[in-house]
Amino acid sequence: MIEIKNFSISYDFELIKPSSCRFERNKYTALVGDSGIGKTSILKAIGFLYDGFEGSIIINGRSNDKKSISRENIAYCFQDSVIYPTMSIYDNILIGAKCKGIKCKYNNEEINALCNYLDLKFDLNQEGLNLSGGEKQKVNFLRAYILEPDILILDEPMSAMDRGSKIKVKKLLMELKKKSTIIHVSHDDFEYEGLVDKKMKIINKFLVS
Numbered sequence: 001m002i003e004i005k006n007f008s009i010s011y012d013f014e015l016i017k018p019s020s021c022r023f024e025r026n027k028y029t030a031l032v033g034d035s036g037i038g039k040t041s042i043l044k045a046i047g048f049l050y051d052g053f054e055g056s057i058i059i060n061g062r063s064n065d066k067k068s069i070s071r072e073n074i075a076y077c078f079q080d081s082v083i084y085p086t087m088s089i090y091d092n093i094l095i096g097a098k099c100k101g102i103k104c105k106y107n108n109e110e111i112n113a114l115c116n117y118l119d120l121k122f123d124l125n126q127e128g129l130n131l132s133g134g135e136k137q138k139v140n141f142l143r144a145y146i147l148e149p150d151i152l153i154l155d156e157p158m159s160a161m162d163r164g165s166k167i168k169v170k171k172l173l174m175e176l177k178k179k180s181t182i183i184h185v186s187h188d189d190f191e192y193e194g195l196v197d198k199k200m201k202i203i204n205k206f207l208v209s
C-alpha cells in the first residue's frame with residue numbers, strides 16, 4: 001500500500017497543497033487532472049525520482065527515502081518514452097530488469113511473443129533509433145511489464161497508440177492488475193475503463209480521492 005500524508009509540492013510556485021490519500025495494494029488507480037496540474041510531479045515523488053516534496057510517502061510501511069529504493073519493485077513508464085537509440089529493441093525492453101539486477105521472468109521466446117502481440121513484428125535485434133511514437137511507448141510499456149512489479153506507475157503510457165493497440169495493452173494490464181498496485185495517469189478514460197478501482201483527481205491544487 002502507498003500512503004501519502006500531508007503531501008505537498010512547491011517549486012518556485014505552489015503546485016500541490018497538503019493532501020493525504022492512499023493507494024491500496026493490488027488496486028488500480030487512475031490519477032486525472034488538467035495539463036500542468038501536477039500529475040507527473042506526484043508520480044515522480046512516488047517513484048523516488050523527486051524528493052523535494054513536503055510530507056511523507058510511505059510504501060508498504062516504509063518511508064520512501066533513498067535507502068528504500070532497492071527494496072521495492074517499482075516500475076515506471078515515463079510520459080516521454082525513453083529509448084536508447086543505439087541499443088537493440090530487445091535490449092531496450094530488457095534494460096529495466098538489467099538495471100535493477102532482476103532476473104527477467106520472461107525468456108526470449110516469450111518476449112518475442114509479447115512483441116508480436118503488440119504488433120512489434122520486426123527484427124528485435126535492430127537499433128531502437130527508428131521506432132515510431134506508438135512503438136516507443138510499446139517498448140517502454142513492455143520494459144516495465146516484464147518486471148511484474150509490485151507497483152507500476154504509468155504516466156500517459158498509451159497516448160500515441162491507436163485504439164486497437166490500447167485494447168491489447170489493456171488486456172496485459174488486466175493480467176498484471178491481479179498482482180500489482182497500479183497508478184495510471186491519462187487524459188483518455190478509455191485507457192483505464194474496465195480496469196480501474198478508484199479515481200483520484202487534482203482539484204484546486206488538492207489531491208482528492
Ligand SMILES: Nc1ncnc2c1ncn2[C@@H]1O[C@H](COP(=O)(O)OP(=O)(O)OP(=O)(O)O)[C@@H](O)[C@H]1O
Nearest residue numbers: 011012015033034035036037038039040041042079
Ligand atoms: N522540477 C520542476 N521545477 C519547476 N517546475 C516544474 C518542475 N517539474 C514540473 N514543473 C512545473 O509544474 C507544473 C506541473 O507539471 P507536471 O509535469 O507535474 O504536470 P502534469 O499534470 O503531468 O501535466 P501534463 O498532463 O501536461 O503531463 C508545470 O507547470 C511544470 O512546468
Ligand SMILES: [Mg+2]
Nearest residue numbers: 039040079155
Ligand atoms: Mg504529465
